[in-house]
Amino acid sequence: MQTNFRGRDFIGDLDFSKEEVETVLDVAWDLKRKRALGEPHPLLRDKTLAMLFFFTSTRTRGSFEAGMAQLGGHAAFIDSQTTQISHGDTAKEIGEIFGRYFDGISIRQCDWNFGNQYINEVARASRVPVLNMQCDVYHPFQCLADLMTIIEKKGRDLRRKKVVVSWAYAASYSKPISVPQSLILQMTRFGCDVVLAHPPEFKLMPDIMQQAQENARKYRMGFEVTDDMDAAFRDADVVYPKSWGPLLTTTGKEEGKSLIEKYRSWITDARRMALAKEDAIYMHCLPADRGLEVTDEVIDGPHSVVYDEAENRLHAQKAVMALTMS
Numbered sequence: 293m294q295t296n297f298r299g300r301d302f303i304g305d306l307d308f309s310k311e312e313v314e315t316v317l318d319v320a321w322d323l324k325r326k327r328a329l330g331e332p333h334p335l336l337r338d339k340t341l342a343m344l345f346f347f348t349s350t351r352t353r354g355s356f357e358a359g360m361a362q363l364g365g366h367a368a369f370i371d372s373q374t375t376q377i378s379h380g381d382t383a384k385e386i387g388e389i390f391g392r393y394f395d396g397i398s399i400r401q402c403d404w405n406f407g408n409q410y411i412n413e414v415a416r417a418s419r420v421p422v423l424n425m426q427c428d429v430y431h432p433f434q435c436l437a438d439l440m441t442i443i444e445k446k447g448r449d450l451r452r453k454k455v456v457v458s459w460a461y462a463a464s465y466s467k468p469i470s471v472p473q474s475l476i477l478q479m480t481r482f483g484c485d486v487v488l489a490h491p492p493e494f495k496l497m498p499d500i501m502q503q504a505q506e507n508a509r510k511y512r513m514g515f516e517v518t519d520d521m522d523a524a525f526r527d528a529d530v531v532y533p534k535s536w537g538p539l540l541t542t543t544g545k546e547e548g549k550s551l552i553e554k555y556r557s558w559i560t561d562a563r564r565m566a567l568a569k570e571d572a573i574y575m576h577c578l579p580a581d582r583g584l585e586v587t588d589e590v591i592d593g594p595h596s597v598v599y600d601e602a603e604n605r606l607h608a609q610k611a612v613m614a615l616t617m618s
């Protein structure tokens with residue numbers, strides 16, 4: 293168990309070592325148990341968190357805000373559009389100034405080739421921990437909740453469990469690549485065999501792929517890449533199919549849309565789900581494009597763990613806030 297978290301940022305998945313992530317999960321389960329028992333746990337009494345959003349959210353906003361209240365503190369929701377950022381407040385000024393008002397700063401900034409850089413710039417100027425609520429590269433709190441959920445459903449020993457991170461078709465918008473990137477970075481440290489499936493135009497960032505490969509080598513895990521969704525699903529223990537944009541191929545809106553349209557067949561339906569193991573779980577960070585990414589039958593069916601997964605956002609985030617902001 294590691295204990296040195298106070299004052300630290302959590303921006304990329306690998307900012308915390310494997311052992312530190314294990315500590316975070318232990319604390320998360322303790323806080324989950326306390327909440328289930330109705331046992332107060334005001335570990336951050338009188339502390340405040342700035343939640344700066346440049347992008348919409350349901351789960352992230354709700355779980356950070358509820359989490360701070362349950363820890364005895366307060367979270368301030370700050371929509372970037374209602375700030376003076378568009379009139380000149382720089383990342384340095386946000387870090388310097390919010391760092392003096394608040395005990396932590398959390399940020400969602402998903403703009404391609406900008407979000408991660410922005411969050412790091414705020415962090416460099418901030419005297420308090422900066423927490424990444426999703427950027428263009430990582431969604432680390434989602435992935436902590438995902439790992440927590442997988443362990444709850446499949447046990448702590450994930451050796452030889454096949455975890456499939458797959459692209460899926462969606463029409464709503466070109467979604468960030470941060471979730472699959474965080475998943476391949478974190479899951480390759482935790483014993484499972486990771487299979488990444490996507491059409492050729494939907495590659496992830498080369499340095500993220502390289503880090504995932506290095507993790508897999510270091511921890512002696514499997515890490516394979518395929519463009520065959522059916523083959524990926526075969527005998528899987530965990531399937532995590534979600535859409536992301538072809539950002540490494542094109543940032544053009546129309547070109548991106550026509551690339552996405554080529555792969556309408558990448559849906560998780562009952563036929564595909566049946567390729568996985570009988571006790572396989574279906575995961576999705578949500579929101580999902582129902583009827584396009586996944587059928588109602590699957591997302592509302594017996595394999596789906598999406599609501600437990602969404603709940604675990606709360607517990608995992610409370611653990612990190614309590615450890616870093618106390």
Ligand code: CP
Nearest residue numbers: 349350351352577578
């Ligand atoms: N999964 C997730 O981050 O959900 P929101 O976009 O609703 O916060």
